[in-house]
Amino acid sequence: MPKHIYTVKLGDLAEIPGSPYAYWASKSLRELFQKYPPLDRDVAGQKDKPKIADVKQGLATADDSRFTRFWWEVDVDDIATSREETYHKKWVPLMKVCKAFYYDVSNVVNWENNGEEIKQYVIQRYPYLDGKWKWVVKNEDFYFHKGLGWVMNPQTGGKRLERLDVGYIPKGVITNVTVSMIFPKNSSIFGCMATLKSKIAGMFIAVMGLDKDISVGYLSNIPLANPDDILENLAKEAYFLLREYDTGNEPSTQFIMPWILQAWSGFSHDWNPVTNHPIAKDFELSDFESAKEIRGEGKKWDKEASIIALANECVQRELKLRKRLEEIQNAIDDEVYHIYGISEEDRGLIEEEISTAVVKPKKEKIASENEYEVMPAEEHIKRLLSYFALEIMKEDEDGIVPVSDMFLGTRKESGMATRVITKLVDEFGEEKLDRIESELTKVLKMSIDDWFAKEFFAFHTTLYRLRPVIWQLSSERLRHGKGKSSFSCFSYWHKLDEDTIPKARQLYLKPVFEASRMEVENIKAKLSKVDGKEKREVENEFESAMAKYEELKAFDNALKNLLKPHEIKVTSKSKWVGEKVEEITQDEYKPERDHGVRVNIEPLKQAGIMPKTADRVKG
Secondary structure, eight states: OOOOOOOOHHHHHSSTTOOOOOOOOOOOHHHHHHSSSSOOHHTTOOTSSSOOEEEOOOBSSSSHHHEEEEGGGGGGGGGGSTTGGGGGGEEEEEEEEOOHHHOOEHHHHHHHHHHHHHHHHHEEEEEEEEGGGGEEEEEEEETTTTEEEEEEEOOOOOOBBBSSSOOEOOOTOEEBTTTTEEEEEESSHHHHHHHHHHHHHHHHHTTOSSSSOOOOHHHHHOOOOOOHHHHHHHHHHHHHHHHHGGOTTTTTTTTOOOOHHHHHHOOOOTTTSSSOOOOGGGGGOOHHHHHHHHHTOOOOOOOOOOHHHHHHHHHHHHHHHHHHHHHHHHHHHHHHHHTTTTHHHHHHHHHHHHHBBBBBOOOOOOOOSSSSOOHHHHHHHHHHHHHHHHHHHHHHHEEEEEOOEEEEEEEEOOHHHHOOOOOOOOHHOOOHHHHHHHHHHHTSSSOHHHHHHTTHHHHHHHHTTTSSSEEEEGGGOOSSSSSSSSSSEEEEOOOOOOOHHHIIIIIHHHHHHHHHHHHHHHHHHHHHTTHHHHHHHHHHHHHHHHHHHHHHHHHHHHHHHHHHHHOOOOOSOOOOHHHHHHHHSSSSSOOGGGGHHHHHHHHHHTTSSSGGGGOOOOO
C-alpha cells in the first residue's frame, strides 16, 4: 500500500537547499544533499565543496526576431564557430532548444565582431544600465565551449518532470537564454549528462519543489556523485544514435539523405553530411552495435521493393532506435541508483513520488509489440518528395519552377511534379515508374501534380518551422470558389532577389494570362454562332474561362502593385521587423535576404499572392 502519512521535523527540511516542504523525502534521501558536492558550488554558495561544474545562463539578445535566424536562412559560409571567426563572419550557431542527449543546433545568432551589434542594441534599449551590456549579455567567456544544456522553463503544463532533458552542446556554439549551460570541470561531460538525465536528478528537482522554473540557482544545488565509465558509455551511445538518425532529417545540420534513400542505397562508411554546416564537419559514425543494426549495416535491400515497403523499413528502424533509447535510459537509472547507494525502499519511494504527476509524451500506436512515438510511413514518403523538390530548386538557374508543365512562348518548361518524377526514375529505375506513381497517389490521396499544387507548401512550411526556403506564388486567394489555382510557381529563397517577382510576372505568368485572354475571346466568338442546348454549354464554358481570366488578371495586378511603392502594416513584437518590411517596400519590393524569411515574405503575404499557409509565418 502507498504511504500517505509522513512524519518529519521542520529542522530536517533545512537539509535541502531552500528548505522546501519535501515531507515525503526520507532522511537518507535528504542526506544526499550533504553527502555529495553541489553541481556548482559557487552558485550554490558552498565554497568549501569541490568544484564540479560551472552552471551559467545563456545569451539574451533582447530581440530574437532581429538577431536570430534558422541556419537554412543564411549562407553557411558565413557561419563562425569561434570568437576569432566572428570578425569576418556574421553568424554563430545558437542553441535555443535542448532535448535529452542530442538536439540539432538549428539556429544562428548575429555575433559579428564579437556581438558588437547586440551589445550596442542592449545599451540603447536599456539606458538605465549606463552602458553595462554585460548585465544582459551574460557569461560571454563561456561561449563557444562544449558542455551541456537544459531548458530553464520546460513546457510541462504545470506537471512534475520525471527527468531533466539534458543535452550535449558541441564546441563552437552559443546558447540562448532559454537554454542554460553546464560546463563540467573534471567529470566526464557524457557521464555528467547521464547522471543529470536520471530519475535521481528528477527526484532532486522534485524535492526542491521545482515544477516549472528550473533556474541556474536551483540546478546548481543538485548533489552530483562522480559518474563512472558505464554511465559515460551509455550517454555516448544515446547521443550518437540520435545524431546519426538525424542525418535523415532534411532541415538538420547533419543531413545526408532522406531515411528512405538511406535504406534504399544501403549503408556506407563514406557517408557525411551534405549541408557544409561547420558543426557538421566533425561528424563521425559510431561503432555501437545498436547503431550498426539501426542503420542497416551489411543489409542488402531488395531492389524490387516498393516505396511503401521502404517507408515501412524506416518506421521499423526508428522503432529499434526508440526501444534502444528506452533501454539505455533504464540502464542509466539503475547505475545511478547504484552509485548513490539508494536502497530498495528509497528507490520505491522515488519511483512512486515521481510517477504521481510526471509529464508523459503522447504516443502514436504503431503496429508493433511496443508503443513509441515514431514518424509514420506516409511522412517518410512526403519527405522523399520534399528532398527532390529542394534539389530541383537548387539546380534551377533562376530559382523559379512552375508547379505544372507550361509553355513559355514556344518553349515547354517542366513543372515540379514532372521534375520530381524524373528524379524518382533516376533513383529507382524507369521500369518502376508506373508502380511508383500508383503508390504515391495511394499515399498522397491525390496525384503528385495536385499534391505539389495544393499540399506541398504547407508541408514544407511545417518541416522548416515556419521559415520556408521554397515559396509558392499562387493565385489561390484570388480565385472565386474551390479548385486548383489558375497560376502557381515555386521560388527558391537563396536565389530571391529584386528580379524574382518581375521574372515570375513576365516570363511565367504572362504566357498563361495571354492564353487565358485568347481563350475568352475565342469562346465569346463561338457564342454568336450557336444556339439552344449547345449555347447553354458554351455559356458555361465562357463563364469558367472568364473566372480564370479574372483570377489571373487580379494576380497580375497584385504582382504589379507589389513592384510599386506602397504602405504596409506589420503585426510583430519586434519593432525591427516592421521597420525592415517598410524598408524593402518603400520604393518597390526589393528583398534583402540578410533580414531573414520573416521580413521578406511579409509583403508577398499581404499582397495575397501566396497560399493561406504563408500567414503562419509570424514573429
